[in-house]
Amino acid sequence: MLPLLAAQESRAREVLPTEVLAWVLDGSGDGAFEGAWRSLRLRPHVLRDVTSVDVALDLLGTPLGSPILVGPTAFHDRLHPAAESATAAGARAAGSLMVWSMRASRPFEGTGWWQVYVLRNRQATLEHCLRARDAGASALVLTGDTPYLGTARRGPLDDLDQAPDATLDDIGWLAAETGLPVLVKGVLRRDDALDCLRAGAAGLVVSNHGGRQLSRTVPTAEALPEVVDAVEGRVPVLVDGGIRSGLDVLCALALGASAVLVGKPVMWALASDGAAGVEACLRGLSDDLAFVMGLAGCCSLADVDRSLLA
Ligand SMILES: Cc1cc2nc3c(=O)[nH]c(=O)nc-3n(C[C@H](O)[C@H](O)[C@H](O)COP(=O)(O)O)c2cc1C
Structure with a gap:
């Protein structure tokens, strides 16, 4: 882990109440998900001019x-008392993009993407x-991995009535009704990836919800190539x-991810130092990515491909 992130996490652990800590940590288990990234091995290039390393990109037009x-x-x-407003400010200052949770404590503001759970009440879903x-x-x-809350989660969180009858058809429905691109989060399998594309998904997020939904899911580092x-x-x-860390990001990009x-880490950063903490966290990760890309002989994201991995 990037030392800055470790410092932010330990500061957050000092300031957060026990029940909030337990809520954040639910499902994170034995470190297997982090370990799966760390077990990958790199094959760096030599003698490439890496005077300037550029990590910028265009993602769905942004x-x-x-x-x-x-x-x-x-x-x-x-x-943090400034809640999502502080997270968004930190993300903006770092040149990043924030995906707002449908369970955010503040209404969407500024720029970014909106995460949606399909609720039993489809009209309410659409209105969100x-x-x-x-x-x-x-x-x-x-x-897509939350027909109802997973076993790992406890506490007074069941305020939204999520829909166990959500299907692939909800992808096209939301895209048509909102005119927005719809990415599907929670995909871990080839067949589901293809089904989501056929149903109109504009992107996929390989995710196991951090272990908070179904337990014993495959680490995302293992599911990503498929x-x-x-x-x-x-x-x-x-x-x-x-x-x-930047190395984890580099491995994800080498396996073919467009972004991570x-x-x-952002939650710890927010708890430890508000917007400034979030900005530092994201900048720290980006700087670390640029640093390890240079060491691997890559000047831009286009230079990062699967040949970097053993
Ligand atoms: C406290 C907490 C709340 C979360 N809330 C949501 C949520 O509202 N919507 C969602 O799609 N994922 C939610 N997630 C899952 C995250 O988006 C992400 O998939 C997961 O945390 C894995 O990433 P990480 O290891 O960097 O934390 C939540 C995760 C945590 C830890």
Whole structure:
């Protein structure tokens, strides 16, 4: 883990109440998800001019300073009084993009994407998305692994009535009703990746919800290549789960991810130092990515491919 992230996490552990800590840590288990990234081995290039390393990209029409996004996580008011407003400010200052959780403690503001759970009440689901769209959200991230809350989660969180009857048809429905691109979050398999594309997904997020939904899921570092290979470059594939350093990001990009999302590190950063903490976390990861890309002989994201991995 990047030392800055470790410092932010330990500071957050000092300041957060026990029940909030337990909520954040639910499902994160034995470190297997982080370990899966760390077990990958790199094959760097030699003698490439890496005087200038550029980590910028364009993702679904949005220019971004780096491929490190803020993943959707709920209830930021539990972490900091300025809640999602502070997270968004930190992300903006770092040139990143924030995916707002549908369970955010503040209404969507500024720029970014909106994460949606399909609720039993489809009209209410749509109204959430239209409000976010009208406030500036430029894409939807439909979380597909949450027909109901997972066993790892405890506490007074069941305030939204999520739909166990959500299907692939909800992808096209949301895209048509909102006019926004819809990415599907929670994909871990080739067949599901192809089904989502056929149903109109504009992108996929390989995710196991940090272990908070079904337990014993495959680490995302292991699921990512299967999904990337199925998609064959037709839409961007993003990934989250246990990404804690520039090396982890580099490995994800080498396996074919267009970008990564970080969840818990941003929550720790917010709790430890508000917007400034979030900015430092995201900048720290981006700078670390540029540093290790240079060491691997890569000047731009286009230079990063699977040949970098053993
Ligand atoms: C406290 C907490 C709340 C979360 N809330 C949401 C949510 O509202 N919507 C969602 O799609 N994922 C949610 N997630 C899952 C994250 O988006 C992400 O998939 C997961 O945390 C793995 O990334 P990480 O290892 O960087 O934390 C949440 C995760 C945590 C830890």
